[in-house]
Amino acid sequence: MADIKLTDLTKSYGPTEVLHHIEGDINDGEFIVIVGPSGCGKSTLLRMVAGLETVSSGEIQIGGKRVNELEPSARDIAMVFQNYALYPHMSVRENMAYGLKIRKLSKAEINRRVEEAADILEIREYLDRKPRQLSGGQRQRVAMGRAIVRDPQVFLFDEPLSNLDAKLRVQMRLEIRKLQQRLGVTSIYVTHDQVEAMTLGDRLMVLNGGYVEQFGTPIELYDRPASVFVAGFIGSPAMNFVPATSDNGVATLPNDAQVSTSLGGHSGSVLIGLRPEHLIPDDAGAISIDVEMVEQLGANTLLHGTLSGTDHAMVASVAGHVTADGDSQHRFRIAPDLVHLFDLQTEKRLAI
Amino acid sequence: MVENRPLANFITHLVLVLGVIAIALPIWITFVAATHDEIRMAQAPLPLWPGNQLWINLKQTLFGTGLSGTETAPVWLMLFNSLSMALMISLGKIAISLLSAFAIVYFKFPFRMTCFWMIFITLMLPVEVRILPTFEVVANLGMLNSYWGLSIPLIASATATFMFRQVFLTVPDEMLESARIDGAGPMRFFWDILLPLSRTNIAALFVILFIFGWNQYLWPLLITTDTSMTTIVMSIKQMLEAAEQSPQWNIIMTTALLAMIPPIFVVISMQKLFVQGLTETDK
Ligand SMILES: Nc1ncnc2c1ncn2[C@@H]1O[C@H](COP(=O)(O)OP(=O)(O)O)[C@@H](O)[C@H]1O
């Protein structure tokens, strides 16, 4: 078990820098999810922690020890790959035992560990099969088993569920979470799926274009997104953004509607963010939407349209069933402390 | 194709049957000739059905001293020489190509691509082209009339290196990364992961190279002067020329028959792996 410390970490391929000054402290036993769109550098960061990519500058510490120069096998980590990377010519048992065999553990100890892991993952009956004789979900379990038997200080996962079908993905997600809590091993998990990130992580590191946008708990990210990017990335359906002028706790929308905010003492142009689920139907509300399309989801209803009098797209999520025909106007209110304000230029959150 | 067109069917079958006859008839004639005695083989017309002399011919060919009037090594020794040469060439080629492909694919060293292209260019230099300088080198190294001399100059192989390079490139990177995390060093990865994954390709290549080695003619002819180093393919040619009197077809054909057996054995015993090795693509 160990904490991980990333200090001013950068990664360049030739002249192109793909990760910029990453900082992050990961506590012992924590489950960290690195999330971001494809190509933002998530895998690269994870692979640097694993020792599969060199560090261009900065430092990685695991358990208080600098590991920049250590081989992957010397870092006491285990990794689960997206395509599982099981050795095709070895049985499940041999796959799991391979690393232990190299570390010259005794036969008895190897067997004990393999069988213990097989029991945890319920793959005991497949131990003598070859990977190609297993389904995707079973291979996924074997890949996890191979990580568990090593009894490492850190688990690293690179999009381990993205090759599974939707239902299995949800099930395995829960199992990974339970397993991690049970074993208490510090884990870093990479995904591009924000739902997966929100449900799995103790804390999320949101990456965008090689920069850390925000590093915090799922609730912090949802309640107080540090930037327009995070605000738009976390939450589904995505947050609505409308330019506005803010003046001491009141924001004026492009259609002159006025919304009160909790940001006193500030004036100037801003971008305000309104989550669809925070818009509450109210005939006297300030925000009016020309609804163009209605999406019935059962538990709630999504109203798609534009901010009345403008062409800014807006979505509202309303509890229960709402029958509305296209081309109708709906009014909403929003609590002042749920209005997010961002600087128009830097796209960073304005203090509160 | 599931269409049923009688004429097309007839033609395809005709072509197949003709093909089989073209290949099988000479073999049949060889076999028949190996079962008659010398006198019968000297008369026309040639027999088309087996006689009863196979056993005697085999004994005389394998353990005798060759054709009457010449002093050559017994054929069992030639078979052994050919087998040694073919095995040394095929196993040597496989070992060297595996290692060089491994170096080229998995190690970053200066002039890596230069090395690759240099190996590749040797494709244009088969032994026939460089036969004189190669002979010179082998002679200076004192390897004339030895198994080393027979096999070493034929061992370097660009084709096999290139093939293994392609095979290794299909192995996902994660396999190496996984092995690195498991603590396997480069040679361990090579032995434990890469070799088993290339098993079928190695088998396919072995079949091809074994036959290549077995059929070598020019090089052994050049490099061996001692009759005890004669290979079987050489000896068949020599037998045809050697006899002052009419050729002893029964002995020559028995030798030819014996020369066919090891390649056939290799092909048949490795057939399954051979086909897999040439067709299977995923690792
Ligand atoms: N070996 C490499 N050489 C050059 N650029 C690379 C290499 N690996 C990754 N990159 C670049 O680094 C960026 C981040 O890649 P990656 O970490 O794989 O993204 P993610 O996993 O978030 O989708 C991408 O823009 C990619 O093109």
Ligand SMILES: [Mg+2]
């Ligand atoms: Mg990735």
